[in-house]
Amino acid sequence: MNRLRIRSFAGYNAWANRRLYDAAAQLEDADYRADRGAFFRSVHGTLNHLLVADRIWMRRFTGEGDAPKRLDVILYDRLEDLRLAREAEDARIVAFARGLTEETLAGSIRYARVTTGEVFAQPLAPALDHFFNHQTHHRGQVHALLTGLGVEAPELDLLFYHRDSGEGASVKVADVRS
Secondary structure (H helix, E strand, O other), X not given: OOHHHHHHHHHHHXXXXXXXXXXXXXXXXXXXXOOOOEOOEOHHHHHXXXXXXXXXXXXXXXOOOOOOOOOOOOOOOOHHHHHHHHHHHHHHHHHHHHHOOHHHHOOEEXXXXXXXXXXXXXXXXXXXXXXXXXXXXXXXXXHHHXXXXXXXXXXXXXXXXXXXXXXXXXXXXXXXXX
16 A cells, blocks of 8 residues: 555545534434444444544554543544544544655554454554545444435545545546436
């Protein structure tokens, strides 16, 4: 995985989170917090988990920052506070990605799993693959919850980010509708 792809994924992550939080803000508080059968129960629980996991991984990658001790901890009770923390973490992720070199990406990290305490040595590039894939996985869960609650969930496809950000090479050349 090269550093330009990592930078792109970091930018995409921040873009997708902004869009998802905008949609979540349309919910009534009771719907936002209600247990909907998701792994982290609610929109609120899942958005908190995403921030928790990102902080854990960023601590592993950088040796800096908070690293919660549980995957289901609620870091912020209010959506507004959670969003501010999310934006700050996304800025941290983008800055981290910008600082990566190919040499760094070829290295490895050591970390202990939160749930078991097992210690692993892990090549950095696949750990970053997991980091960004994990975010996409749980954003998809929130997206489904929002749809089920009647909120128009935003487009989160990577190609839409590329078009919005100018990173992609795709250009609309026609509008073909039947």
